[in-house]
Amino acid sequence: MITVKEVKKSLLVSLWFVFLTFPLMVIKVNPYERTVSWRWSNMLYVAIGTFVISLLAKAWFVRKERRMARQQDSCRSRTPIIQKILQRPGYRYPLAAFLLGAALAFPQLFSTYQANIMTTALMYIVLGLGLNIVVGVAGLLDLGYVAFYAVGAYSYALLNLHFGMGFWTVLPIGGLLAALFGVLLGFPVLRLRGDYLAIVTLGFGEIIRLILENWNAFSKGPSGISNISRPGFFGMEMSLDQAMIYMYYLMIGLLLVTIFVVNRLQDSRLGRAWLALREDEIACQAMGIDKTRTKLIAFSLGAFWAGLIGVIFAAKTTFVNPASFTFMESAIILSIVVLGGMGSIVGVILGALILVLLPEYLRALSEYRMLAFGAILVAMMIFKPEGLIAGVRRVYCYQGRKRNTALKNDE
Amino acid sequence: MLELKNVETGYGHIQVLHDVNLTIHAGEIVTLIGANGAGKSTTLMTISGIVPCRRGQILLRGQEIQALSPDKIVALGVCQVPEGRHIFADLTVRENLDLGAFLRTDKVGIKQDLEYVYSLFPILAERRHQSGGTLSGGQQQMLAMSRALMARPQLLLLDEPSMGLAPLIITQIFEIIKAINKEHNTTIFLVEQNAHQALHIADRGYVIENGRIILADNADKLLSNPDVQKAYLGI
Numbered sequence: 001m002i003t004v005k006e007v008k009k010s011l012l013v014s015l016w017f018v019f020l021t022f023p024l025m026v027i028k029v030n031p032y033e034r035t036v037s038w039r040w041s042n043m044l045y046v047a048i049g050t051f052v053i054s055l056l057a058k059a060w061f062v063r064k065e066r067r068m069a070r071q072q073d074s075c076r077s078r079t080p081i082i083q084k085i086l087q088r089p090g091y092r093y094p095l096a097a098f099l100l101g102a103a104l105a106f107p108q109l110f111s112t113y114q115a116n117i118m119t120t121a122l123m124y125i126v127l128g129l130g131l132n133i134v135v136g137v138a139g140l141l142d143l144g145y146v147a148f149y150a151v152g153a154y155s156y157a158l159l160n161l162h163f164g165m166g167f168w169t170v171l172p173i174g175g176l177l178a179a180l181f182g183v184l185l186g187f188p189v190l191r192l193r194g195d196y197l198a199i200v201t202l203g204f205g206e207i208i209r210l211i212l213e214n215w216n217a218f219s220k221g222p223s224g225i226s227n228i229s230r231p232g233f234f235g236m237e238m239s240l241d242q243a244m245i246y247m248y249y250l251m252i253g254l255l256l257v258t259i260f261v262v263n264r265l266q267d268s269r270l271g272r273a274w275l276a277l278r279e280d281e282i283a284c285q286a287m288g289i290d291k292t293r294t295k296l297i298a299f300s301l302g303a304f305w306a307g308l309i310g311v312i313f314a315a316k317t318t319f320v321n322p323a324s325f326t327f328m329e330s331a332i333i334l335s336i337v338v339l340g341g342m343g344s345i346v347g348v349i350l351g352a353l354i355l356v357l358l359p360e361y362l363r364a365l366s367e368y369r370m371l372a373f374g375a376i377l378v379a380m381m382i383f384k385p386e387g388l389i390a391g392v393r394r395v396y397c398y399q400g401r402k403r404n405t406a407l408k409n410d411e
Numbered sequence: 412m413l414e415l416k417n418v419e420t421g422y423g424h425i426q427v428l429h430d431v432n433l434t435i436h437a438g439e440i441v442t443l444i445g446a447n448g449a450g451k452s453t454t455l456m457t458i459s460g461i462v463p464c465r466r467g468q469i470l471l472r473g474q475e476i477q478a479l480s481p482d483k484i485v486a487l488g489v490c491q492v493p494e495g496r497h498i499f500a501d502l503t504v505r506e507n508l509d510l511g512a513f514l515r516t517d518k519v520g521i522k523q524d525l526e527y528v529y530s531l532f533p534i535l536a537e538r539r540h541q542s543g544g545t546l547s548g549g550q551q552q553m554l555a556m557s558r559a560l561m562a563r564p565q566l567l568l569l570d571e572p573s574m575g576l577a578p579l580i581i582t583q584i585f586e587i588i589k590a591i592n593k594e595h596n597t598t599i600f601l602v603e604q605n606a607h608q609a610l611h612i613a614d615r616g617y618v619i620e621n622g623r624i625i626l627a628d629n630a631d632k633l634l635s636n637p638d639v640q641k642a643y644l645g646i
Contacts, residue, residue, distance in 0.1 A: 272510060273513065276502070280500075285481040286461075287510050287513050288486055288514040289482060289513055292480075
């Protein structure tokens with residue numbers, strides 16, 4: 001239970017918070033009337049609020065520790081409940097079928113506006129899954145992911161503008177161009193790891209954006225490219241609403257393909273090599289894994305999905321300009337991966353839905369969006385550092401010799 | 412099997428290996444002993460291509476390999492157990508072993524070798540589903556060696572397999588090294604600080620000092636050599 005010592009600690013925390021937030025929450029200066037009002041009641045709210053929150057956090061930690069101690073001998077129960085459900089085929093397929101049905105019926109049940117928001121969320125899911133290959137599986141922290149997204153979007157915009165090429169022709173071209181840029185970025189950063197890699201990729205993202213912003217002759221600069229044609233469907237004429245719904249189904253299709261491919265990749269030889277690369281590069285080389293090739297494939301595959309979504313983004317909004325490809329976008333996509341759980345497909349989907357849909361539906365609180373964003377990430381790092389739904393690697397328990405021989409047979 | 416001719420290697424401005432000449436015949440256990448910083452590990456890393464060779468030749472069965480990338484060298488049948496084990500801590504024992512067989516495609520052979528390493532180290536079979544990081548130091552060393560064996564190498568490069576292990580486990584590991592050499596006719600190049608144990612199981616030995624090979628002889632002769640006894644055996 002909570003001891004006096006812990007209450008004292010919480011008191012100290014709340015005092016510290018009162019001190020920190022004093023200038024912001026208590027003093028209010030009105031420069032026109034030259035008055036200063038002191039809002040003492042705010043101070044009380046901050047004190048009580050932080051005190052309660054810190055006590056709750058402490059209690060949560062105590063519970064967690066106790067739970068961990070209990071689970072020490074039975075490693076099986078460590079898997080979170082959602083993963084447990086997903087690992088059972090009996091639950092897994094009906095659940096997947098239900099979700100798919102709900103997704104397919106969504107535009108029929110709700111307005112086009114809702115479908116439109118959902119399309120955006122789906123795009124971020126695919127972006128998250130693409131980045132997940134690079135960050136979650138191969139362990140290469142990429143802060144310039146949005147650059148590939150921009151490459152995809154601009155390749156459609158420019159090819160459509162200059163050569164009148166259609167959506168379906170450019171979709172693979174955009175993806176491949178982005179993959180090419182992935183390889184281009186990959187080469188110089190092959191030797192870097194961790195923070196250094198993050199800095200270089202961050203720089204790469206900014207370079208692409210700055211080129212698009214300043215090279216007027218090539219990309220029309222900050223004013224961007226407008227009137228990009230929407231995707232066609234065997235030459236059918238579509239109203240705006242129909243086009244939006246078409247876009248939605250297109251994204252559902254692409255998402256299914258992505259999930260299938262990413263899932264297969266994770267279980268493949270290449271996926272194993274990525275995991276190994278994340279763990280230990282020297283041992284990887286000693287095992288005969290081609291470090292260069294494996295890293296470049298990770299970069300280019302991740303970039304490929306970003307390129308595809310870039311093309312779709314350009315087609316959906318029919319307008320692109322460099323302002324859509326700021327570092328903020330990279331940060332959001334990375335947050336999706338981190339919030340959802342690195343290396344976990346379900347986690348990334350959930351993370352994307354939360355981070356994209358919540359701000360849409362909580363527009364009233366939009367002023368506090370960044371504040372909430374930061375608070376959520378900090379809280380995540382404290383309470384669930386492995387993400388909402390951590391990528392669970394299948395765990396088996398050693399349960400004595402008898403069981404062991406049984407296991408041996410099915411290998 | 413393997414021949415090093417006038418090999419020179421270094422890091423940046425510092426030259427580590429000077430004019431190293433070594434020969435390893437097929438089926439032998441050859442050991443390279445020396446003090447800290449003499450260039451033992453660098454010699455191994457030069458052979459496996461992780462540290463580039465600056466001058467000289469490395470011949471594997473008469474073929475030059477000093478310009479090849481590490482993965483190509485592994486494909487030629489040279490597998491290294493890196494110093495400090497370097498196992499994949501978050502992967503299970505079984506997955507670690509699977510990665511050892513990364514370049515192989517013969518499923519039957521891989522399965523056989525899996526059984527073989529499990530028979531060499533029964534503890535690994537017991538812990539096959541446990542993640543590598545939870546193993547003890549000795550078990551990790553066993554795992555690192557097994558992982559290298561999964562590549563079915565013709566030449567196994569061992570970098571200080573006794574490092575940081577209890578004396579009893581060291582004896583066990585050295586016995587298994589000998590067994591691997593005998594049963595599979597695997598050539599073994601062993602780099603060790605534990606000169607006494609290494610020379611006992613080896614056929615021949617080299618002594619390296621400050622990046623230069625200063626002695627080369629049969630293992631038993633090195634064991635009785637007064638200079639070696641004084642410098643490395645503590646007699």
